[in-house]
Amino acid sequence: MMWRRGKILGKGGSAIVYLAAVVSPPRSNELLPSLMAAKSAPVNNSQLLSIERELFSQFEGCPHILRCFGDDVTIEDGEQWYNILLEYAAGGSLADRIQSYGRGLPETEVRRYTNSVLLGLSYIHNKGYVHCDIKPQNILLVDDLSMDLNEKMNRVQERTAKIADLGLVKKAGERLTEKGRKLGIRGTALYMAPESIRHEDYEPEADIWALGCTILELLTGKEPWKCDRNTERVTILFKIASTQEIPEIPSGFSEEAEDFLKKCLVRNPKSRWTADMLLGHPFVSAADGVFTGSIREERNRVVHQKAA
DSSP, X not given: OEEEXXXXXXXXXXXXXXXXXXXXOOSSSOOOOSEEEEEEEEGGGOHHHHHHHHHHHHTTTOTTBOOXXXXXXXXXXXXXXXXXXXXXXXXXXXXXXXXHHOSOOOHHHHHHHHHHHHHHHHHHHHTTEEOSOOSGGGEEEEEEEEEOTTSOEEEEEEEEEEXXXXXXXXXXXXXXXXXXXXXXXXXXXXXXXXXHHHHOOOOHHHHHHHHHHHHHHHHHSSOSSOOOXXXXXXXXXXXXXXXXXXXXXXXXXXHHHHHHHHHHOOSSGGGSOOHHHHTTSHHHHTTGGGSOHHHHHHHHHHHHHHHO
16 A cells, blocks of 8 residues: 655654555555554654554454554655554544534533443453543544445544544553563543552553543533643642542533543542443433444443343
């Protein structure tokens, strides 16, 4: 497959994401979109990106996790670049969606995104992994595509929320150490669970806390913890780890939304609901009318499997 590098879509600590246009499709029968996102790093600094590529392959069967179409190495201006080719999220991230809307999103919209993210987390957790960095910036909105009778892809208005950025994913139960020492905290301070800060403990329950913080932000349009630009990171971490506080849940939400948040934002990780349990919560299950048939069926399948 030949592709051309376009504008920069975003920059991370170890890679840059570019728009990528397919110049000539692969020889295989796989149907690919004309636009993708190329996540790139210099070959001599691409170890983390290579690990992320392997993680995408672990989760390639889930439609609620960003899809990876492969990887390659290119030579540009005399430098070798390692690239992984991902779905292009034309809708940006949920953080972009909040910013463009200018306030908290409608609850019906948040329910739909929540359902998709829960299905993605259920898949990750049941595979024995933890994402470790769930937040609005790492959930992307991808256009749904439908096929017509001539096997051409037609763009539809519905956008699916998909989990992205697998750079911090770890195996559940795995101790994060290097040469006998802990590697330190990982993730984004405002969405980190208390046990992750206190004990550097990252298990599936930590993703559920981060999900609660994310859903709260979607509903309010504000970050889960009240702080200003001058608030130091250590102050936020201390508040989360060493007090009994949880992010404030304002009045005015539906009973289902308030209760859903309370099932996520529990300081004791063993008392938090799992992703599979939350898929059966009324905040999600009572909103079948906002889901497509395939997503509704997938959620019901997961819930019924656990019930059995």
